[in-house]
Amino acid sequence: xxxxxxxxxxxxxxxLGHVDxxxxxxxxxxHLILAVAVxxxxxxxxxxxxxMAMARSLAATMPNVEAVEFNGLLVDYVRQIGARVIIRGLRxxxxxxxxxxxxxxxxxxxxxxxVLFMMPRESYSYISSSVVREIASLGGDTSKFVxxxxxxALKRKFAP
Amino acid sequence: xxxxxxxxxxxxxxxLGHVDxxxxxxxxxxHLILAVAVxxxxxxxxxxxxxMAMARSLAATMPNVEAVEFNGLLVDYVRQIGARVIIRGLRxxxxxxxxxxxxxxxxxxxxxxxVLFMMPRESYSYISSSVVREIASLGGDTSKFVxxxxxxALKRKFAP
Amino acid sequence: xxxxxxxxxxxxxxxLGHVDxxxxxxxxxxHLILAVAVxxxxxxxxxxxxxMAMARSLAATMPNVEAVEFNGLLVDYVRQIGARVIIRGLRxxxxxxxxxxxxxxxxxxxxxxxVLFMMPRESYSYISSSVVREIASLGGDTSKFVxxxxxxALKRKFAP
Amino acid sequence: xxxxxxxxxxxxxxxLGHVDxxxxxxxxxxHLILAVAVxxxxxxxxxxxxxMAMARSLAATMPNVEAVEFNGLLVDYVRQIGARVIIRGLRxxxxxxxxxxxxxxxxxxxxxxxVLFMMPRESYSYISSSVVREIASLGGDTSKFVxxxxxxALKRKFAP
Amino acid sequence: xxxxxxxxxxxxxxxLGHVDxxxxxxxxxxHLILAVAVxxxxxxxxxxxxxMAMARSLAATMPNVEAVEFNGLLVDYVRQIGARVIIRGLRxxxxxxxxxxxxxxxxxxxxxxxVLFMMPRESYSYISSSVVREIASLGGDTSKFVxxxxxxALKRKFAP
Amino acid sequence: xxxxxxxxxxxxxxxLGHVDxxxxxxxxxxHLILAVAVxxxxxxxxxxxxxMAMARSLAATMPNVEAVEFNGLLVDYVRQIGARVIIRGLRxxxxxxxxxxxxxxxxxxxxxxxVLFMMPRESYSYISSSVVREIASLGGDTSKFVxxxxxxALKRKFAP
Numbered sequence: 001x002x003x004x005x006x007x008x009x010x011x012x013x014x015x016l017g018h019v020d021x022x023x024x025x026x027x028x029x030x031h032l033i034l035a036v037a038v039x040x041x042x043x044x045x046x047x048x049x050x051x052m053a054m055a056r057s058l059a060a061t062m063p064n065v066e067a068v069e070f071n072g073l074l075v076d077y078v079r080q081i082g083a084r085v086i087i088r089g090l091r092x093x094x095x096x097x098x099x100x101x102x103x104x105x106x107x108x109x110x111x112x113x114x115v116l117f118m119m120p121r122e123s124y125s126y127i128s129s130s131v132v133r134e135i136a137s138l139g140g141d142t143s144k145f146v147x148x149x150x151x152x153a154l155k156r157k158f159a160p
Numbered sequence: 161x162x163x164x165x166x167x168x169x170x171x172x173x174x175x176l177g178h179v180d181x182x183x184x185x186x187x188x189x190x191h192l193i194l195a196v197a198v199x200x201x202x203x204x205x206x207x208x209x210x211x212m213a214m215a216r217s218l219a220a221t222m223p224n225v226e227a228v229e230f231n232g233l234l235v236d237y238v239r240q241i242g243a244r245v246i247i248r249g250l251r252x253x254x255x256x257x258x259x260x261x262x263x264x265x266x267x268x269x270x271x272x273x274x275v276l277f278m279m280p281r282e283s284y285s286y287i288s289s290s291v292v293r294e295i296a297s298l299g300g301d302t303s304k305f306v307x308x309x310x311x312x313a314l315k316r317k318f319a320p
Numbered sequence: 321x322x323x324x325x326x327x328x329x330x331x332x333x334x335x336l337g338h339v340d341x342x343x344x345x346x347x348x349x350x351h352l353i354l355a356v357a358v359x360x361x362x363x364x365x366x367x368x369x370x371x372m373a374m375a376r377s378l379a380a381t382m383p384n385v386e387a388v389e390f391n392g393l394l395v396d397y398v399r400q401i402g403a404r405v406i407i408r409g410l411r412x413x414x415x416x417x418x419x420x421x422x423x424x425x426x427x428x429x430x431x432x433x434x435v436l437f438m439m440p441r442e443s444y445s446y447i448s449s450s451v452v453r454e455i456a457s458l459g460g461d462t463s464k465f466v467x468x469x470x471x472x473a474l475k476r477k478f479a480p
Numbered sequence: 481x482x483x484x485x486x487x488x489x490x491x492x493x494x495x496l497g498h499v500d501x502x503x504x505x506x507x508x509x510x511h512l513i514l515a516v517a518v519x520x521x522x523x524x525x526x527x528x529x530x531x532m533a534m535a536r537s538l539a540a541t542m543p544n545v546e547a548v549e550f551n552g553l554l555v556d557y558v559r560q561i562g563a564r565v566i567i568r569g570l571r572x573x574x575x576x577x578x579x580x581x582x583x584x585x586x587x588x589x590x591x592x593x594x595v596l597f598m599m600p601r602e603s604y605s606y607i608s609s610s611v612v613r614e615i616a617s618l619g620g621d622t623s624k625f626v627x628x629x630x631x632x633a634l635k636r637k638f639a640p
Numbered sequence: 641x642x643x644x645x646x647x648x649x650x651x652x653x654x655x656l657g658h659v660d661x662x663x664x665x666x667x668x669x670x671h672l673i674l675a676v677a678v679x680x681x682x683x684x685x686x687x688x689x690x691x692m693a694m695a696r697s698l699a700a701t702m703p704n705v706e707a708v709e710f711n712g713l714l715v716d717y718v719r720q721i722g723a724r725v726i727i728r729g730l731r732x733x734x735x736x737x738x739x740x741x742x743x744x745x746x747x748x749x750x751x752x753x754x755v756l757f758m759m760p761r762e763s764y765s766y767i768s769s770s771v772v773r774e775i776a777s778l779g780g781d782t783s784k785f786v787x788x789x790x791x792x793a794l795k796r797k798f799a800p
Numbered sequence: 801x802x803x804x805x806x807x808x809x810x811x812x813x814x815x816l817g818h819v820d821x822x823x824x825x826x827x828x829x830x831h832l833i834l835a836v837a838v839x840x841x842x843x844x845x846x847x848x849x850x851x852m853a854m855a856r857s858l859a860a861t862m863p864n865v866e867a868v869e870f871n872g873l874l875v876d877y878v879r880q881i882g883a884r885v886i887i888r889g890l891r892x893x894x895x896x897x898x899x900x901x902x903x904x905x906x907x908x909x910x911x912x913x914x915v916l917f918m919m920p921r922e923s924y925s926y927i928s929s930s931v932v933r934e935i936a937s938l939g940g941d942t943s944k945f946v947x948x949x950x951x952x953a954l955k956r957k958f959a960p
Contacts, residue, residue, distance in 0.1 A: 122446065126264040128261065135269075278434065278435075291581060393779065460876070744926040745945070
């Protein structure tokens with residue numbers, strides 16, 4: 001199997017669901033790149049600098065995971081670094097459709113890159129970055145949904 | 161069964177689908193709180209004052225329904241008033257996923273609160289507040305989708 | 321709230337997902353009837369006598385739960401005992417559709433009976449009786465998916 | 481069969497999936513109106529003038545297709561021109577739900593108008609205008625997803 | 641538009657949902673063939689003779705609808721009679737997937753035949769032949785779900 | 801990445817969708833085992849001997865693919881041969897749900913085995929073994945859906 005895999009996302013912020021996928025993928029691949037998208041569809045809560053800091057905090061806990069930011073099209077980045085595998089977590093049906101649409105679109109642009117879908121632990125399957133942002137913005141406790149360094153960042157972000 | 165149930169939403173505006181769920185829930189519970197969210201994800205068409213007026217108009221038609229506004233996290237509000245049951249209407253698949261995600265998230269934060277899902281009448285199952293807003297904004301007639309006092313409010317809101 | 325609720329099913333066999341729904345419903349209602357269907361669409365693995373024994377084993381662990389078998393249409397049974405609430409667990413999308421179809425059909429036949437949908441714990445959300453039967457038939461260990469008395473029954477059923 | 485059919489959309493921009501549906505519908509109906517919505521929910525990338533130019537470029541390739549802009553509610557426009565059939569392409573599940581909701585809402589307002597759903601070719605089934613806009617905005621090549629005149633328009637729009 | 645359309649099915653038995661689709665399609669096409677499949681996947685409750693009798697009872701109520709039985713592949717039958725349009729009712733998500741799979745498969749075998757999907761009335765959207773058979777087999781009243789001549793046939797079939 | 805992957809199924813019969821997944825997986829892994837299930841839920845059209853012959857015909861075309869039959873639980877087989885990766889093709893929503901249910905169940909029984917989901921080419925995404933069997937049984941031409949050696953086997957099986 002190709003040694004290098006890319007796990008891309010906006011990670012705004014990183015959740016325990018993302019962490020679980022990273023752990024699973026890191027066990028299967030020699031080297032895993034946690035690729036943080038600079039340009040995303042909507043405004044992000046955290047800046048690319050903040051999102052990279054979170055990704056690096058996670059990557060630092062595993063020997064074969066590296067946090068890298070990328071700009072532009074994912075498939076261009078993946079080809080540029082010579083990877084052939086993209087990892088995506090599938091949590092739910094709405095994911096499924098969007099992920100498939102993107103994967104088929106990417107395949108048209110980069111036929112040699114395969115997308116492999118993994119399942120996070122079922123107890124993390126309902127956690128999404130958008131719900132985490134919503135809870136934090138309403139003053140709720142997000143400590144059960146995100147790593148502690150993200151929890152701290154969310155508290156700072158929404159401090160009164 | 162616990163006597164108190166909460167039916168939360170942004171109700172922007174209240175539709176006949178919401179009204180149907182309120183009627184069904186009011187028959188099952190001693191006291192039903194129609195909880196109108198002050199803070200919602202996106203901009204609302206109607207202000208919290210307007211949405212509360214609509215909720216009160218509906219509540220006034222039933223002896224055991226009360227309209228209350230709440231701020232912050234739903235689960236915090238529910239615990240604060242000592243309720244153990246949240247009522248949600250399930251209309252369609254897209255609801256299903258979002259509702260389940262929120263319900264599982266809420267359960268993590270408030271394990272003693274149960275979410276009970278009810279089905280509105282099938283002839284109301286496709287009515288959503290967002291479609292109602294769209295129709296009204298384009299000058300369409302919403303009288304088959306909302307109570308008469310909401311229809312009047314929509315006409316005032318979009319009067320030329 | 322009406323005091324009496326019915327949780328119907330074929331329970332072939334009872335899984336930990338069913339047990340979780342029973343626990344949740346029993347906390348909300350004064351009396352919960354675990355209604356075991358005699359006549360089901362397909363052949364069952366366990367006879368009605370065996371399925372009732374399992375249901376009684378579960379009911380015996382809670383003061384307000386009773387296992388009862390019923391024959392014929394669910395709505396006829398529910399009306400006959402004067403209940404107004406049917407409890408159903410919603411695990412997944414395929415459930416969702418079938419459950420809604422049945423609930424809307426039942427409503428046409430018994431407009432005063434409401435179906436309330438509850439969510440089992442997410443770690444039980446993927447367990448189905450049919451998968452449990454399949455695992456057991458292939459000699460797999462079902463002890464993580466069913467109560468111990470069901471596990472024992474499955475082992476006896478598939479003993480070489 | 482009624483001779484006149486309307487295929488409405490925002491076409492922001494027109495994709496090869498839209499083109500495929502137009503070709504299929506034009507083979508079945510005497511006259512097909514490609515109805516471009518002036519007022520749409522969100523900001524469009526292309527102005528109504530630009531979207532009409534694209535629609536006209538497509539219509540010019542077939543003898544019985546006409547591009548027309550419309551304002552306000554779709555059903556009002558359809559009734560006004562005396563059409564009884566609306567054509568919609570169904571690509572995926574998320575479409576399905578939104579399309580059904582709109583179709584049922586439209587039916588309530590215009591009971592004599594039928595919506596007929598068609599399937600685009602499977603190799604176009606994952607193409608959406610929003611993904612096309614995203615790819616173009618990130619500097620990607622959209623030539624496999626849109627007609628050449630749209631590809632050119634996207635390049636001009638996102639020229640550095 | 642092509643004058644001839646085929647509405648195929650096993651109609652085991654015909655439901656009010658089928659009747660609604662027939663009415664809608666008959667208003668749009670010059671001639672509609674209600675094509676009853678002789679060979680179906682599973683055992684049918686009603687024989688092909690009985691299913692044809694039901695289809696003829698319905699066809700007799702409209703001047704441009706004809707009940708015909710067909711054997712073998714649907715696309716072969718459709719081509720043989722020179723039709724270019726197949727009508728299918730879409731009720732729900734599970735339909736959607738199966739229908740799309742069949743439609744794409746048919747298209748591969750008969751590229752010139754288009755499948756048009758129509759929506760039955762929302763109050764019929766949850767009625768399926770299989771649920772009707774189940775209710776009837778349990779002694780339930782099916783009169784709200786099927787035409788009166790089907791209701792009578794079901795009563796005879798399940799008479800004690 | 802672990803060198804060994806297992807692609808399990810009943811392959812009754814092998815379709816071009818399966819072939820596509822095998823090709824994709826064989827490019828990513830050092831060794832791929834096409835694992836043909838002896839014991840499956842329902843009666844198969846082809847015997848295990850016939851299904852193994854098909855799987856061997858496919859495996860013979862690639863240097864690193866091997867066809868193997870297995871009995872009993874998939875996870876037991878996977879652990880027994882020391883594999884850590886199971887490959888599954890995801891075609892559609894109904895797949896999605898069943899596959900997730902099985903994957904989560906398998907994970908409970910074998911936490912170290914990961915399921916990786918791959919997408920077949922979109923033009924094969926609607927092909928299923930059951931539809932292929934149905935078409936062949938009705939005398940239809942399956943040559944666009946299956947490899948030529950399966951097409952021949954289907955013709956022999958359904959020869960008059």
